[in-house]
Amino acid sequence: MNNELNSFVKDISQQYIFMLKDWIPADSSIAIAVENAYVYFHSGHQSIHLEIGQQVLPGSIADQVLQTQKKTDAILDNSLFDTPYYGIGYPIYIQNKPAALVIVLPSSFTAKRAEPFQFLTGKQEEEWNPVAINKISHIESLQKKTWFYVEGDQYKTSITLKELQLRLPSYFIRIHRSYIVNIHFIKKMARDLTSNFIVTLIDGSELPVSQSYLNDLRSALEF
Known part of the structure; x- marks a missing residue:
């Protein structure tokens, strides 16, 4: 120029x-x-x-x-x-x-310009089920699809993680490029053998925490 x-x-x-x-x-x-x-x-x-x-x-x-x-x-x-x-x-x-x-x-x-989701409608086999947002333990992006989990059941939604992150209540935290977790379902946080943070949920599911989201998790849970 x-x-x-x-x-x-x-x-x-x-x-x-x-x-x-x-x-x-x-x-x-x-x-x-x-x-x-x-x-x-x-x-x-x-x-x-x-x-x-x-x-x-x-x-x-x-x-x-x-x-x-x-x-x-x-x-x-x-x-x-x-x-x-x-x-x-x-x-x-x-x-x-x-x-x-x-x-x-x-x-x-x-x-601020979008109301938080009150529920998500998920597909399981050939049925669509509306689920209250506070019952969802975590949300996952896998193979270009979005899944959410309720009491061990898996549901598919067409809404992407990046869209969900802007519309979920504040008790949902992004912990990884592939995961958003409901903090009410977290049992504990600890480092694994390679010193990476792992979140363990009440149902025993273990989710990785990426370095870029660790500070957000620390801030939300004050540890």
């Missing part, structure tokens, strides 16, 4: 931040991509990192905006950040070049 365009991008970006800061949370992040690369990034959260000049990933919000020139929004899962985030992308132009303005909002901002 030439110096003139770089200066122009910086100036226009600061103007966007000035306008947006009145309505977005302080821990939101803002990115601008021109053509196929990021030209500006303001991080409001330490877990989100982008480099100036970094190429736009296929399928990302910025990519979809650049391809369609339409507003795009999506939930960003743990493959990119340590917690789910909600991103909104807007088509803009910078010096007549197609660009994308992406705002990444924290999950807490989105959760």
Whole structure:
């Protein structure tokens, strides 16, 4: 990028931040991509990192905006950040070049706008069963499908873990990329022989805790 365009991008970006800061949370992040690369990034959260000049990933919000020139929004899962985030992308132009303005909002901002689930409807064989959310011990992502467990029974749901994490009551904690657990069903937490944390449930199920979610678990259970 030439110096003139770089200066122009910086100036226009600061103007966007000035306008947006009145309505977005302080821990939101803002990115601008021109053509196929990021030209500006303001991080409001330490877990989100982008480099100036970094190429736009296929399928990302910025990519979809650049391809369609339409507003795009999506939930960003743990493959990119340590917690789910909600991103909104807007088509803009910078010096007549197609660009994308992406705002990444924290999950807490989105959760306030959505009522927590009171129940989940799960499929078991050829039956669909509505189950009260507080009866679910844990939820698992396995082979690109989502399963939840009630008193040892397994049910399938079409809702993904990242969507569930934004709509579950606060007593559900994400402990792994593949697991969300109801803390009321936790019997104990301990390290295994390789020093990895394991959560043992009342029914004897053992679930791994990944390092990226360990602090969340410690904070929720105060240990």
